[in-house]
Amino acid sequence: MDDRDTRTADERREGDRRSVGPNTEERQTASVRSAIRTELAVDDRARPRRKRNPDAPVVEVDHVSLAFDVPILEDVSFPAREGETVAIVGESGTGKSTMLKLLLRLLVPDRGRVLIDGEDITNLTFEEALLVRQKMGMVFQGAALFDSMTVFENVAYPLREHTQMDEDEIEERVKEKLEFVDLDAERVMEQFPSELSGGMRKRVGIARGMANNAEIMLYDEPTSGLDPLTTSTITRLIMKLQRELGVTSVVVSHDIRSVFRMASKVALLHDRRITFFGTPEEMTASEDRYIQDFLGGA
């Protein structure tokens, strides 16, 4: 069953009555569609899959440089096409997580552009950035669940914030997402994050990230600090999201084993630059000394 949110970027903006679309004609169509959608209530499942140029990257980092006190990233570029899982690997402290913050526009690059769905997000205002972020689901390293809320409230949070769904619909969606991540919804819904194990917290984090039917999922070290069995479960889950929902993912990790299992492309961040970008097979085949050391040491 494909229940992805298939609204186009313009429709979403229209839905938020905050159209910043570049093209008036597009906007008009979008507003007609949004009117129809309102008429037909909230069920957005049956609508056809969004037509996108399969070659156009969903996420694109374009010659990005960033420095705080010291340079962090220099002239970094990579694309992630629809349905791909791009893994960013590298040693600790090379700015991998910074990259995710750039994609979410929690940080703005000093030079270069970040494009989400073809839209340059570097010059957006804070409020516009909040809208773009709704397309993305982020899974934090420590899950970052709101510990004052129950599991149910955590997963329901993006729905309450950004949709007009009523309580029944929200409950249904939350259960569906919790079951998607292989959690016993009835059992965990009323628990608080502090009562869950690390692996369960991470799964709730994934459920929350995808609650809004995000088209793009970002994972910050999804498998760090987990036992091998749970690592494998989470890896399988990320693959399931990609396979069943066609989600585009960017994964930051230094867990080479699970990266090789789930990634369609690997970007190696070394010395502030991306020194390799290609498939896992190409990476293993590479003669490069540093890559061999990196893989051997992992």
Add this chain to the structure above:
Amino acid sequence: MPPFLVRFNDAAKSKVLTIQEYFVLAGKSLRFIFSRPFYGQDVVQQMDEIGVKSLGIVLLTGLFTGMVLALQSSVQLKTFGATMYIGNLVAASMIRELGPVLAGLMVAGRVGSGIAAQLGSMRVTEQIDALNTLGTDPIKKLVTPRVLAALIMVPVLTVINDFVGIIGGNVIAAFVIGLPSSQYWRTVWDQIAADGFTLRYIPNDFVQGLSKPFVFGGIISITACYFGLGTTGGTEGVGQSTTRTVVTSSILILIVDYFITQLLLSVLSYG
């Protein structure tokens, strides 16, 4: 430029930046009170957290402050044979100064530290980033409800503090000094009336006593949110933010109290 001047320049700039950020946060949080979405539930929850749960310490503070005021002033007034004026002294000091300042300091200690610790741990566990990522402005969701709740609840706590303090004075006056309660309450009212009225009906003392806690509520909540949201450096950072919040907001309360008093004494027609 010589190196020490460079360092001085940098330090001065960062101080100015801090102050600027503080006021930007204050401005935003106040502006968001009037813009959608409203987080009414969070406001109510914070009013409970800041107001209702601080009631105990405020009652105790008020009662004992009033009692000690009555006791101390009775010693002084006795030398002039003027113990019947205890009510005047207790009422004036409680309503104008001690009520607001002590309630402010107690709330800064109890609530300010709590807010800073909570927001600080949310920052270090990436929950603030998560809010941002989920398309919520953390200032709107976290800061505004706390500021609004404090602006409402600190004055309420102050009124309670004042009242309990005056009752404390009454207890000492009646049982230790032997002044009849009717006499005590008459002098309390005499004092309030003697200080004049604003707009004919509002006692000047009340204007002073209620404008101060309103400002203090803002200072406590914004300071706590500022340091809480700015937490860096893991759990140790959370501790530092908490300490800074209590120290900074307490000092600000005392300094600002002086200036409000100065201002109001010149604006309101006393006497």
